[in-house]
Amino acid sequence: MSHDNELDKKTIKAAEQALDIKINFIVSDDTKLKALLAAKNPPDLVRGQGGLETPYLAARDLMTDLDPYFAKSKVLTSSDLDPANDVWRFDGTKQGSGPRYGMCKDYAQDQMLWYRTDLFDAAKVDHLSETEPTSYDELLDVGKRLVKRRLGKVKVYGLSAAEMGNFVQLAGMTASAGGSLFAEDLASVDFSSPEALKALNWMIDYTKADIGPNIVNPNPDGYDWPTYQANRMAIARNGYWFGGQFAAEPKLAAVSRFVPAPQFGGKRVSPCFSGTGYWIPKNAKNKDTAWKFFEWYFAGSVAQERATTGYGIPALKSLREKMPQKTAPQKQAFKVQQQEFPYYATIPFTPYVQVTSLEAVINQTLPGLIKSGATPGKVADKLNSLMNEQISKGKRVVG
Template sequence: MRSHAGTPPSRRRFLALSAGGAVAGAAALNGCALQVSSSVSGSGETVTLMVKPDDLSPELVKQAQKDIGVKIVTVRYDLTKLIGMMTNGNPPDLVRGVGAVDAPYFAARDVMEELDPYFARSGVLALDDLDPVNDLWRYDGRTQGKGPRYGMAKDFSQDSMYWYNTALFDQAGVDHPPETEPVTYEEWLDTAKRLTRRKNGQTTVFGGSYNGVLTPNLLTSLTVAAGGSLFSDDFSRVDFTTPEARKALGWYIDYCRAKVGPSLIQPDPNAWDGPTYQAGRMAMTNSGYWLGGLINADKKLAPVSRLAPAPVFQGGKRVSPCQAGTGLWMPRKARNKDAAWRVFEWFFGETPAKARASSGWGIPTLKSLRTLMPAQEDYQKRVLEVQNAELKHFSVIAFTPYATADSLYALFNQTAPAAMRGDMSVDTLAGRLNSVMNEQLKRGKEQVG
């Protein structure tokens, strides 16, 4: 257990967090007994949540008041504002976070509450009911996926899976991918080239989009799929020049150069795949199960859409990770922990969780809610069959605690376009990414201590 003693971290150290990479908080990992009060009703209390508008609608805020008698006040998620609130000793009671990348980052900075004692006594969130994706929210001081729980995902997808439009395949005379066996990444890219349509120098149909949640998350996952690791054993460095990372990076740059889908050098005017796929202008989209929420609502699109397993590299491992796992965590200095936990239980296990599960916008993170996933139509049953088969290939792919994914993303975006345009070799890009990202990681490691 972590020490609850000590003053809040200095604002200067905390602001390095938002400046792009690394830090806050006392990094002491000394043990102690965690005090948890026995009352969890929370009724009549006010709880502050720092979330994005999509996370919690005004209707749900009203519903919480009705269901559990807790008043929820929302603050728009903003990292700089979060740091300010935490350093001023007045943090929100619950904060949204992306488990795949935020959990190790904040846990290493000693600003998250360990939730194991709360889970242990919860009548709503049973440990044996938690989907393994929730292990993204665990961190043992060294590696993500083990140790104390610091949060929970609200729903999830295996983000290397992809949807495809059978009508566009049929029009192009291209065979559909197999339903439960993965194609190789090389085959996926070849298929995307065959499906791409251009007219007068403009792309009218993207053959396939494959960008992951953020490029650093994607490249981390692709490197594991190639049989390696992007990070060193202690997560303090990246190395894009290992054979496996070089293969992952090379494939992604090939994808960008081929211009079969959106990238930094060929942006999608819609800014994300959903509307483009829905308009019949994208044959494959690397969006996991969650895009079914949009697809199911379109009665013409849904019957011709299929979900396919995550591709594999020739000779690599079959992995199907979650690159997001968005959910909530509780700041260690939160003032209203019992009421916050009651909101946490309600959000992850009661009314909102059931509504999310039945919407098709993501897989529920409680196994007991899987029966609510849409399965009325034949095409939904088909999607569910593919998704259920894929669950056994899930594993936590650990991310570095020493930099935010956003900061590494910004560095990638500054460095990679020349290679995407063919003006720089992939080997040169690998060396430059090592240089700029390792400088960022080094600063982050120094700040964490």
């Protein structure tokens, strides 16, 4: 079960020929997956986002522990796995340690920034540093200086800061301030801590300023790339994968720069939220065959080719040298990414409720609270109440 734009017919045919197997493809569908898992007749391989889904699925005993397979593999060795693969680990209480339940096909440090030098120059704004992270306060100020309006409506966004959802962005920002949204046992959230309040206050100020896609005024394009491509976005908060889009846009690539993730200053972190890849359900009927596909897809020729596209950082450290470095923009992005690796961090998520449910609370609650002029403290109290109620119900289900 996967997305057809990620596992296309050409790749499926190549896998069938290389492994002498027959692959039956199912387009990703959460409702169908839940039904198949409940019936104990799941697909043998499922596309997922390790950073957001592993704790929830592992806590419900739905995933196969892949440690025995990794231990025997000659091509997927633990020593070669990029640290970002740890988003697919869960020890029963904490994400990032314990058994491996899946693997990234590639990944990005998702709070890094891409910006357009042509729009900066037109607004007479200094370029962002490629070696030192921009502070969040400075980033908000820069975004306000870059935004362009006409007849009261935004025509050019100064800054996009909510890509992938507000909850994950707030979790990363809170970590940058030196704290955590979740309690140590992952059984509650606390937006009232000094670190979380700092992040929440920044997101509220960003939303009120209306300088980029936000929870009150979302991007009609649906995501950053079409807007950035159309000269209507000066800064996009996206990881390394965003640069893969520039292969067909050399003029846009020439005016684009990749820079470190912004920080509050408490602790420099640069997380991966998604870590998209694959996992094998516990009740899968063809686990050994699924593992053969794992080895082929993650370490074989298709993985090596994928590493050259720039659409993500390879999941194996041995493939990093294949990341594109032919053009000046590619060299710039590669250099900045190399400098960012030491600040990678796994941001743990709760096993008791899906992140989409917590994001839904923000989507349903925050717009009204912001419009009413509620203080950040009152916003934090409301989010704590609603989210912790959901988490508590989920904890009772898991036991």
